[in-house]
Amino acid sequence: xxxxxxxFLPFCAAAQPSFxxxxxxxxxxxxxxxxxxxxxxxxxxxxKDDLVISRIITSCACTTAEWPKQPIPPGGHGSITxxxxxxxxxxxRKLFILAANVPSSLVSVKLKGEVVRKAMLPKNRTTAxxx
Numbered sequence: 001x002x003x004x005x006x007x008f009l010p011f012c013a014a015a016q017p018s019f020x021x022x023x024x025x026x027x028x029x030x031x032x033x034x035x036x037x038x039x040x041x042x043x044x045x046x047x048k049d050d051l052v053i054s055r056i057i058t059s060c061a062c063t064t065a066e067w068p069k070q071p072i073p074p075g076g077h078g079s080i081t082x083x084x085x086x087x088x089x090x091x092x093r094k095l096f097i098l099a100a101n102v103p104s105s106l107v108s109v110k111l112k113g114e115v116v117r118k119a120m121l122p123k124n125r126t127t128a129x130x131x
Contacts, residue, residue, distance in 0.1 A: 017048075082109060
């Protein structure tokens with residue numbers, strides 16, 4: 001009986017949903033304090049079952065996230081929009097933990113950069129949002 005269960009296990013794992021990210025970490029470089037920044041992380045469900053994100057846990061109150069509430073079918077595309085509003089100067093690294101129905105159950109994406117005074121930003125910076 002154990003042999004049958006062990007032989008069946010790889011087929012069960014293959015039927016599960018899976019994230020394939022274009023990128024899982026984004027570096028804003030230098031940003032201005034108090035000006036929210038946003039980045040959209042894109043993914044594909046490369047598994048064989050619907051992918052469902054039940055919630056996203058952020059690393060602090062200065063971060064927010066938006067995600068698809070409907071299931072992503074196999075081969076379907078989705079995105080996570082992560083935002084950060086800096087309240088301190090210096091380097092930052094913000095973690096967004098996704099609870100989903102994937103084998104590892106928890107998946108994460110990250111934002112990072114450096115918060116500086118406006119005078120230290122490049123003169124051609126026109127927006128804080130990067131997609």
